[in-house]
Amino acid sequence: xxxxxxxxxxxxxxxxxxxxxxxxxxxxxxxxxxxxxxxxxxxxxxxxxxxxxxxxxxxxxxxxxxxxxxxxxxxxxxxxxxxxxxxxxxxxxxxxxxxxxxxxxxxxxxxxxxxxxxxxxxxxxxxxxxxxxxxxxxxxxxxxxxxxxxxxxxxxxxxxxxxxxxxxxxxx
Amino acid sequence: xxxxxxxxxxxxxxxxxxxxxxxxxxxxxxxxxxxxxxxxxxxxxxxxxxxxxxxxxxxxxxxxxxxxxxxxxxxxxxxxxxxxxxxxxxxxxxxxxxxxxxxxxxxxxxxxxxxxxxxxxxxxxxxxxxxxxxxxxxxxxxxxxxxxxxxxxxxxxxxxxxxxxxxxxxxxxxxxxxxxxxxxxxxxxxxxxxxxxxxxxxxxxxxxxxxxxxxxxxxxxxxxxxxxxxxxxxxxxxxxxxxxxxxxxxxxxxxxxxxxxxxxxxxxx
Numbered sequence: 158x159x160x161x162x163x164x165x166x167x168x169x170x171x172x173x174x175x176x177x178x179x180x181x182x183x184x185x186x187x188x189x190x191x192x193x194x195x196x197x198x199x200x201x202x203x204x205x206x207x208x209x210x211x212x213x214x215x216x217x218x219x220x221x222x223x224x225x226x227x228x229x230x231x232x233x234x235x236x237x238x239x240x241x242x243x244x245x246x247x248x249x250x251x252x253x254x255x256x257x258x259x260x261x262x263x264x265x266x267x268x269x270x271x272x273x274x275x276x277x278x279x280x281x282x283x284x285x286x287x288x289x290x291x292x293x294x295x296x297x298x299x300x301x302x303x304x305x306x307x308x309x310x311x312x313x314x315x316x317x318x319x320x321x322x323x324x325x326x327x328x329x
Numbered sequence: 330x331x332x333x334x335x336x337x338x339x340x341x342x343x344x345x346x347x348x349x350x351x352x353x354x355x356x357x358x359x360x361x362x363x364x365x366x367x368x369x370x371x372x373x374x375x376x377x378x379x380x381x382x383x384x385x386x387x388x389x390x391x392x393x394x395x396x397x398x399x400x401x402x403x404x405x406x407x408x409x410x411x412x413x414x415x416x417x418x419x420x421x422x423x424x425x426x427x428x429x430x431x432x433x434x435x436x437x438x439x440x441x442x443x444x445x446x447x448x449x450x451x452x453x454x455x456x457x458x459x460x461x462x463x464x465x466x467x468x469x470x471x472x473x474x475x476x477x478x479x480x481x482x483x484x485x486x487x488x489x490x491x492x493x494x495x496x497x498x499x500x501x502x503x504x505x506x507x508x509x510x511x512x513x514x515x516x517x518x519x520x521x522x523x524x525x526x527x528x529x530x531x532x533x534x535x536x537x538x539x540x541x542x543x544x545x546x547x548x549x550x551x552x553x554x555x556x557x558x559x560x561x562x563x564x565x566x567x568x569x570x571x572x573x574x575x576x577x578x579x580x581x582x583x584x585x586x587x588x589x590x591x592x593x594x595x596x597x598x
Contacts, residue, residue, distance in 0.1 A: 217475055218387025247391070247471030250478065303373035304486045305380040313373070329478040 166201045173199045173208050173238050180232045183224045184308045185326075187267035190225060194255025197246055207240040208233060213251045216309040253310075253328045264326060265292045270314065272328035289325050291316035301325075334594035337404060337412045345400045346419060347529045348469070349409075350571050351457065352392035353420035356410060357579075358450055359385035360586055361424065362443070370440050377486060378443070384479040391472045398468075411590035415579050422568035423515040424450065425579045429508075441494055441501070441508040448487035449512060452548050453519050455480040456541045465533040473535075488552045495556025506558060513561045518568045519545070 177199070178191045190196055190212075198211035210229050214222045226243045233241045253272035256264075261271035270292045288297040296318035303313040311324040339345060362382035369375025393406040423446060428438025458480055461473035494501040519538060526537035550560055568576070589596060 214387075214475075216384060216387060217391060217472075217479060218383035218385070220383070248467070248474055250471070250474040252478075303376060304482075304489075305373070305377040307376075309380060309383060327482070329482070 169201065169208065169238065170199055172236065173210070173233060176232050176236050176238065177210070177229065180228050183221045183228065184310075185264070185267070185269065187263045187269070188256075188260050190229065192257045192260030192263060194253075194257065194260075195225065195251060196229075202240070202242050205240045205242055207242070208238050209242040209244065211244050211246050213246050215251050219309050221308075251329075253326060256326070268292050268323055269311065270323055270325040272326045275328050289314055291319060291321065292323050293321050294319040299323075334412055334591050336414045337408055339396075339400050339404070339409070339413065339417055340402065341417070341419075342400070343525045343528045344532075344534065345396055346525045347534060348392055348396040348399060349417075349419045350421070350525070352389050352396055352409075353418045354424045354450070355385045355392065355454070356389035357418070357420045357582060358424040358447075359383075359389060360582055361427070362447070364428075364438075365443065374440075378447075381447070381483050381486070384476075384483070388472065388476045388479070395468050395472065407590065411587045415575055415583055416573040418570075418575065418579065418583070419573055420570050421450075421515070421518050422570035422576055423512060423518065425570065425576060425582055426512075426515065427578050429511065439504060439508065441504040442511065444487060444490040444494060445505060445508040446512055447483065448491050448552065449516060449519075449549065451480050451483035451487050452545055453541065455484050456544050456548075457536060460536040460540075463533075464535050466535075469535060484548075491552055491558070492556045495553070495558050502557065505556070509558060509561060514564045514566045515568050517564070517566065518571060521567060521571070 174191065174196075177196050178189050180190045182188045182190055182193050182195075185193075193215070195212050195215060196210060197213050198209075200209050200211075202209040210233070212226060212229065222245075226245075230239075230241045230243055233239060252275060254275055256272065264271040270289050289299050289301075290297050291299050291314075294316060296316055298317045299314050300317060301312060301314050302322065306313045306324055310326055310329075312327050313322065314325050315322045339349075341349070359382040362378045362385070365375060365378040366382075367375065369378055389410070390406050393409040397404045397406065397409055426442075426446070428440070428442035428446075430438055455477060458473040458477035462470055462477060464470040464473060491505065494505040496502070520542040522537050522539040526539065529535050530537040530540070546560070553560060570576070570579075
């Protein structure tokens, strides 16, 4: 690789990341794909002349997986960064710990309680989430209504202080 | 009349069998859970059962794709799911049993059967994925590392319901105990060992089924104590779904699950 190509490549990758910061998650559009932590790598695709994006799925059966790949491809190609190669990588498995701080703030503003950080420890078998802070009034006096919700990644809760229902992004 | 799709026949080597046993158990279990769509006893549970089915279908897709790759004839996940005949499906028989029709008010069958089976299978799957996350086959390790998080949540949820029914009303406790009596003989198959298991264990591809028995019993027994259920006595019967010999219910599931792809080969939307 010659001396001028390297800065050009870096600039291209920086632009690609900036574009990915504007592509919304199809099921939680308050979050960008970059916030969600599903973009694992962006690199120059030397063979194709464009970029290669490595994505990881959130849940095994998440129906948004295909839509996400397509919107990544379309957004980058619209910015002239094509041809775009999208590959999927399963390991290491996606964790909600990869949701960025900006993403957590956006979730809260959107009315979804963000997931707690898991760290590296294993979880107990019977885990009943308690005291998930209400994203509207901040009260920890909340209860879970349903372990599953409108998408694979969320559960339904309600606030006993302000009486509003809200969704919780399940920590996995 | 449109042509119908011909069945495919896989070359069932031991590694292909090993992966298919897991893939098919996840797929058929998902199909049974999916039957509750629109029939759940409460809305939250309708959503829960179908969400769990969705996770299982996702796991089955990844596993079927991998089984096809190991098999080497160039088939894909859809062909494996929709064009194999019954004898080539290798799921645990437990996954294919229908929920018993308890009354006219339960069009999807007895919810206790579904709750209990889901708990028994989720606990088993969680143990499989936990061990398989260290598989020498990196694709299987990746699938397992993801699936274990989902199975753990399924186990928690199903376990909560086992306690709720077992420690609930006299009627819910009676029905859960009856569901356990019906399911229990089929759990033996979860812990058998044959040359497929032995080879997977030797190659460090994944655990042999018999190695899961002690942990499974311990985890199941802990929840049963809370639910007021006692572990039934061991029975000699061993079901044979993992060998491709199924109960009388399997053909009906496949007829429903495969009808679209059989009638419209390669159909997409």
